[in-house]
Amino acid sequence: MTSTLIIKDAGQISLDPGQKQRYWLEVGHSWFGPERLPLIVLRGIEAGPKLVTLACQHGDEGYGVLGALDLANELDPAAMKGELWILPCANIHGFTAGKRASPYDCQDMNRVHPGKADGTVSEQIAYALHQQVFPGADLIVDLHGGSPENGDTAFAMWADIAGKPSILPIVSSLKLDFVIGSRKSIAGMLSNSAIDLGIPQISIEAGSAINYGRDNAALMQGFVRDCMKHLNMLPEPPPQSRSLPLMRMATHYAETGGAFKTLVAFGEEVRQGQTLGYIMDLVGNIAQEVRASEAGIVAVMRTGIRVHPGETVTTLAIPTGASS
Ligand SMILES: [Zn+2]
Structure with a gap:
């Protein structure tokens, strides 16, 4: 493991096979300079799909943060194919304040996609994700979930892309209690802009204060690993799909x-x-x-x-x- 690199353009990332690298990605221009987004990229030993997972668009939903960090630390890139991009904390200001919206601009990050180059801080971060992180991805896994105040059973929403195979077989193999259908699209949600980019996307809600945070994190990590198995990024067979x-x-x-x-x-x-x-x-x-x-x-x-x-x-x- 090398030291954490500070970079200004994630589009320039180029790793050697089997490499894992941690970054602070400088994006946008807030009052005190650029924001820094935490990013860990793992490149497998063979070429393959690109999966992007992000957590904590909503700052009070910390179980995905821990799940993403555990995943980054525990996964061996030498045992995988393709590229895994992990953004453990998309809304740092919300996370540090324990608030759903960013206290910096009072915006819900999952309502500002695809963002704006000259917008609010939340919009600038969303813009950087769309310009630099999401392009080329085969699947986006967006980790939401419970907080100590509000808990969730495990469920998910998904967005297919016309002309591409449905990802429902992936979604319905995950350790979920149910899936949400016929949900109206809300302007600015990541799912809508992922569709515009032609990238299928899963939003997962899970975790509650009934369980230890580490167990909620393990559940979150498991969702991403199971998606990777479906994309043939890990050597294990994928879990069986079922009717949810x-x-x-x-x-x-x-x-x-x-x-x-x-x-x-x-x-x-x-x-x-x-x-x-x-x-x-x-x-x-x-x-x-x-x-x-x-x-x-x-x-x-x-x-x-x-x-x-x-x-x-x-x-x-x-x-x-x-x-x-
Ligand atoms: Zn959320």
Whole structure:
């Protein structure tokens, strides 16, 4: 392992076969100079696909950061084919502050793609990803997931490219509880701009404070490794595809602030009208009883106690069919 290099153009990266290199990639121009993005690139001993994985577009979602760092440290490039590009922390300002959005410009990074050269810091970072990191990739794996405050069961969204083989067989082999279908595209999401680049993309949500952070990280790392196996980048055979439930999401929000007490568990089936939890004010009055808007499965849940108005307290996954 050589020392960390500071570079200004990831497009110039050229590694020897079997090499692993860590970088600080200087991008954009904030008030105090360029931003630095952490990047680790592994080149296998044989030519093959390029997979890009990034974590922490949302700064409070740290399990993917740890998973990406573990992956970078534990994977031996001499035992792989192709190139793996790992961006463990796309939103450093959000990560250091523990906030979903960048506190630097108050933007949600997953709403600013493909970014702008002269935009906000979040837009500049997104622009650099699109100009320098994503080109040539065969697959982008975008790690999201739970935080200590809000946990997830494991699920994913994916984006196919017209004229290319569907990546659903890859997605449906991952250790997921379900997949999301018919989700409306939201402007500025990485998935939309990946489609514009012609690169299939998977967004994965997983991890909660019910488990140790290291176990959530191992789960995240496993998702990327399984994708690599499908692309023939690792010697192990890929996991078998199976039929995963296809779901849509029904989110329940806090209407008031206070102390939240959940009454359900991850993966629990709930009926319409069932009390999912309640929010108390700080003298013990029940300020809001959160009831299931329809029957479903508990997919995202607040594991923290403090809640502010407008924050998610519970999201139910509603079955709509099967993935295949
Ligand atoms: Zn996220």
